[in-house]
Amino acid sequence: MLLALAALAACGRLQEVGRTPDFTPVEGGEEFYAMSGEVLPATNSPWLPAGQASLWSGNRESLLGDRRAMRRGDILTVVIEIDDQAQISNSTGRSRQASENMGIPGFFGLPQRADAELLYEGSSLAEAVDADSSSSFEGEGSVSRQERLTLRVAATITDRMPNGVLRIQGSQEVRVNNEIRELLVAGFVRPEDITRQNEIGYDKIAGARISYGGRGQITDVQQPRYGQQVADILLPM
Template sequence: MVVSKGKLLLAVGLSMLMAACAQSPERQDSWESQMPGRETTVSENPGSIYQAGYGMSLFLDRRARQVGDVITVILSEKTDASKSSNTATAKESNISVPTVTLLGRGVTDNGVPILTTGVSSDQDFNGQGASSQSNSLTGSITVTVSEVLRNGSLRVRGEKWVTINQGDEFIRIKGIVRPEDIAADNSVPSFKVADARITYSGKGALADANSMGWLGRLFQSVLSPF
């Protein structure tokens, strides 16, 4: 089999493009902490006991409630799924045509009918399948409030990067939290975060060792003819 030079260059170019698209994730601005808007300057009034902007509520807790506040999300994710199926079918069909007669007598050869017709069919199918999957993620991550919705719910987002001698690991999470679900210590379990998107991944030598090479990804892609 002879491969032209143009086709070979095209395959190499596509593989390099796939390798570039599969690079390790980087820090993104969309996951950075959301800071509240700049507040207007408050004029000081020397000599007065009350100073605007320096008030303190004696009955207000420190739970997050506005943009820029932080919430600790306790990661407690565990999923177990299993599925099994068993299918068996059988079908049998028989069709027979009466012996053909000629001038009122059957057509035979030495007494054996020669114009008889019959069709039979027998089909059997037996299939089995089983699948199971289990995932677990525990830990904690502190995120910031990026938006306060009209109903009072808080949209939160954040990421945490941990640098190890062989690479970086990170956790990203975003979702919506109800103020009623926030505990007294300003924490909320991850299973109470609505529309949650949790990502745990890494980059570096260990992550590269566990990833498929660019040539293997080429043969596993939809562009591969094999």
């Protein structure tokens, strides 16, 4: 069974030899479904009503209208500016030392008699027990991490939750030579957090899921082969 699965995977990879990676189809995704679900109202008259023709109208199509994304299918811009740096350093030290001495130099002459008749030559009850102990421990650890990412991606409102929160999802693919760079973003935003420029920062997205990666020849050589990954899981050492 493993050999059959490996053969199928190899056949799929052989079909990509000499070809550039294909883009993911836009049709069929949640963004396309959200934008195609609503139809603009049609009008039979070539002229707009007098109220809609005014420049001071408050509707979305007017000059002063609020054009922020609010409805299902609307598009907004997500600004991703990640500049995180964390440094953690811990140091622990422990030391302990103990000394115990016990002897019977004199007790009605019995220690001297025991030294002469009962104990081995050179032994004495004057220094019956002498124990020393010491222990020490030192531990040190440090973590240093730095991440920086600046991106902008258009996202689509795919749903409006019962409490008014908007669910967004966006994707972007750029193909350079034989490598596709993918940017995916999804999460939940509040309508009041969307700026007048129809933008929202990534730090205002609840449940944010941001992925920046790629697929193609460069990504392929940077990953270990399937056989090596399986061997790393199965082998104990």
